[in-house]
Amino acid sequence: MARVHHVKRSRKDQGKCGKCGDALAKGSAYRHFAPGFRGRKRVRCMKGGCSPRPSDLTGSDKLQRDAIAARNALAAALIEAVGEAGLARALRAVGVFKEGE
Ligand SMILES: [Zn+2]
Numbered sequence: 001m002a003r004v005h006h007v008k009r010s011r012k013d014q015g016k017c018g019k020c021g022d023a024l025a026k027g028s029a030y031r032h033f034a035p036g037f038r039g040r041k042r043v044r045c046m047k048g049g050c051s052p053r054p055s056d057l058t059g060s061d062k063l064q065r066d067a068i069a070a071r072n073a074l075a076a077a078l079i080e081a082v083g084e085a086g087l088a089r090a091l092r093a094v095g096v097f098k099e100g101e
Contacts, residue, residue: 009029010029
């Protein structure tokens with residue numbers, strides 16, 4: 001998965017945020033990333049809603065489908081092994097999932 005680079009003050013005009021379209025003028029903060037191998041550079045402003053999502057950071061649809069399939073298979077296997085209530089208890093016990101959050 002691509003790394004996201006944060007720049008506090010751009011040295012040149014970065015064009016527009018790829019999500020909301022806000023202008024990223026010279027001197028403004030922005031972040032950039034390039035999905036996949038030799039992916040085209042994407043720029044985003046620093047607004048929370050413009051954070052790159054995992055799906056923005058991978059250039060491969062197949063990789064993403066595999067990751068989702070693996071996650072679903074893992075969840076299904078865990079639920080089969082200990083039941084949904086047991087899984088919730090186990091996640092709480094290791095601090096992954098807290099009630100009331
Ligand atoms: Zn934006």
